[in-house]
Each structure stands twice: as structure tokens, then as C-alpha cells.
Amino acid sequence: MTDSNTRLSTSSPPDRARRRLLGGLCALGAGTFLTGCDRLSESAPVRAALSNVEQLSYKAQRLIASRQALAKEFDESQIAPVFRPNGTTNPQEDYYRAWVENGFADWRLTIDGLVEEPMTLSLPALREMASRTQITRHDCVEGWSCIGQWTGVPLADLLDRVRPADTARFVVFHCADHTYGGTDLYYESLDMIEAYHPQTLLAYDLNGEPLPVANGAPIRLRAERQLGYKQAKYVMRVELVESFKQLHGGKGGYWEDRGYDWWAGI
Template sequence: MNDSTKPDPGRRRFLARAATAGGALFLAGCDRLSRSDGMVSLFDSASALTQTAQRALTSRHDLAREYPASEIAATFRANGTTNPQNSDYQALAANGFRDWRLSVEGLVELPRSFSLDELKRMSSRTQITRHDCVEGWSCIGQWKGAVLGDLLAQVRPTAKARYVVFHCADNTYGGPDKYYESLDLIEAMHPQTLLAYELNGADLPIANGAPIRLRAERQLGYKMAKYVMRLELVESFEDIGRGNGGYWEDRGYNWWAGI
């Protein structure tokens, strides 16, 4: 499922909305309130206000905090799906991802695909950042990857493109739905938004999302899709999943997860 442990759906919905809204009710952990239509509406409204305020008060280029190497965790926590079991992914992993390609399509002028070696030859960035999960844990790691904005410049988003959708290899909890996530172009073009292929100086482990995972350092952990296979630039989410912009968003999370 990418980055979350398996919880009660009502509790996850509450935690996600509370975390993105920044409300004190997050600390109370009250499932009953999370199932209230009034509270759901309140959290949604607060999230929209948080997004508007953050965009108004901060530059689109403001950086998330970066940390010294001394604070890197000895082991970066891996949870949720840690080894997708579908046959296509397993075949790619068995071959060291030499046959893996990242397809970039949708509302772009120059659709194309990239091998892992091609991504590694692109302009890269290394950053030490903190991953914050809505389940209440954080972990600091060093990431290296291709700068997503530079990749997007190569495929030339059209004027109608508003979002980048990240389609992934893992079937969450063994169900029929593959994980997916999305960012608007402001976050996608942010200098710290990476398609990461290294963690703590080594190739990204399968448990943490190999061959690449998204790092969007101004967002909560559920936005940082693992096992990314395809990018799709779209004008809306209407025809993707249940139309809310992400796997967990389709199940009650807020699409905006800025921190």
C-alpha cells in the first residue's frame, strides 16, 4: 500500500484529516468523531484553508528542512507493502530492474519512457529530510534522485496539464486496486521533489520502494508513492481511481497533505 501500516479505516480517515488540518483533535484519537459527517466536513474545510494559507504565505520554492548526516536513522522504517507480489514486478526485480522503464504520458507534448540508467544520468539532488507519517512516526533519511521538474521539462506539459499522477506497482493489501498518488504542478516542480533511486547512499531497497519512489518533502508520507511505474499528466482526476487523486484520498484522506 506504500507508506502506512494496516489500520482501522475510520481511524485512518480521522488521523489523516486531523494531521492535514493541524487540529488538536488529532491528539485525542477519537474514532467516533471521525465518523461524524459534521467533523468530516470540518476537516475538509480546514484542509482547504490550510492549503490556501500555505500557498499564500510561502514561496513555491521554499524548502523543507534538511538535516545533518548525524541525524540519519540507522534503518529507515519500511511499512505497508514491502515487496509487491504481482508477477510483473517480481520479474523486474529478479532482473535488477534492468528492464524497468518509467512511462511519462498524458497531457505532454513529448511522451516518452526512461530506463533507470537514464534517470540516474539526469540532473540529481541529494537531501536529508524527515518523513512524517499520519500514523504518528517520523524518520530521517538521505535521498538521492532525479529532479522531477527537470524530467517534466523534457516531456513539456501542455497548457491543460494541472496534476502529475504517480501509478505504482503494488496492489494494496492484496486487493484489486493499485496504489496511486498525485501532486499539482507547483509541488511536482518544487526543487526537493525527486524520483528517488538511492536511500542512505545505496540503491533504494525493495522494501522502501525500488526502483524509484516519490519524495515530495513538503507533504505527509502517504503522498510519497513507492514502486512508481508510470507518470500521467492530467487536467483532473475524474477518470482515475474513484476520482479523488490518490488511493487513500479515495478512502477518505484529504488530497492536500502539506506540512
């Protein structure tokens, strides 16, 4: 059963100011990598310097911001008529097309890795769990934003069920899509603090309706204190790990393996 769609209070003005400051530090690193034709982005010393900026931003946020500080939430009147999709919007993998055709009846979410009780859940089983609804703003690194209403299962509740091992440091989200026709499946990750944050959801509804394919059906990650590329779509597996060394490019995310900052806090 689901609870009444709970909404928590918005951040105080000091929190918003702090988020702007830290967002600027993050953008300093991410913005440089986004200019892919910029030769500076290929310079080893510049990459090392930007990595240090990322670590500074990450450590500063953890030092001065409450682990429970909330991203701002909005009124229903501020919801965008259409929530802008981006990245992959219509995965063509055979298994995903089969899920779409049968209404995701055969889709399952696996939660495993460094956990004591791995589990597999159907979409109806997720919908039967306690839910949270929040109206938040999606901030894309490309410079646009959009406000939407999300409903889903708090990731913290799922983690409590599987009981993470003491060695688990990160939560990795494995997705069903090959971004832009590439060979690597999309993936993303969060640290345990962000994974347990009350606004971090595996969302299955957008604006009161089942999540559309273009926006990540049947479920997507919503980590509201992070930039848009962290909000993984088409999630099919959640894996708890100690490090990223054995995952794809070893940087903790599809875009991170291609130069983006892993820490994308705003």
C-alpha cells in the same frame, strides 16, 4: 552524467514555525479520518467541514509560503541507521517480481498524459540525468518520523523534458503495488507547484545505496513538504491530468479515496 550532489540551505526559523502551524491544520483533518471506528468520520456534515479545513490549509499555504520554501535538511550524522519501511514492503505482483529478479533491467518509467512529448525511460537512463541529494525527515501520519538521505532526479527536470500542456493541473504517480492485497493499485498526486519544487525527486538511492525493495525500488517519490503517505513507492508511470475524476475513487490518491486529506502539507 550527474552533477555534484547539490544541497540547498535549510528553511529559516519563520518558515519552520509556519510549517508547524500548517501541519497542525492538516493533522486536524487527517487525524479524524485515521480514527476509522469513529462514527463522526462517517457523518456527511463532519466530512464536509473537514474538507473545508483541508482547503483552508491548502489555500493558506499557497498564500503565505514561498513556492520555493524548503523543507529542513539535516546532517549526515542524523541519518537513521535503518530507514523504516511502511505500507507495502514486498509487492507480490508477477510483473514486479520479474523486475526484481532481473535487477529492474526490463523496468521502464512512462511519463505521459497532458504532455507534448511523452517519454519512456529505463533506470540507467534516469541515473544518467542530473541528480540531487538531500537529507530530510519523513513524517508519517501514524506519528513516527525518520531521517534519510535521498538521491534522484528532480521531477521538474523530467517535466521540462515532456513539456506539460497548459491544461495540466496535477501530476499523478501510478505505482506497481496493490496495497494490503486490495484490488486498486496505489497512486498519489501533486499539484504543479509541488511537482516543480526543487526538493521533489524521483529517488533511486537511499543512504548512498540503490533503493531497497522495502522502501520502494526502483524509484519512489520524495515530496519533502508533504506527509509520508504522499511519498508514493514503486512508481512506474507519471501522468499529467487536468482533474482526478477518471482516476480510481476520484480523490487524487489511494488513501484520499478512503478518507485522508489530499492536501498533506507540513
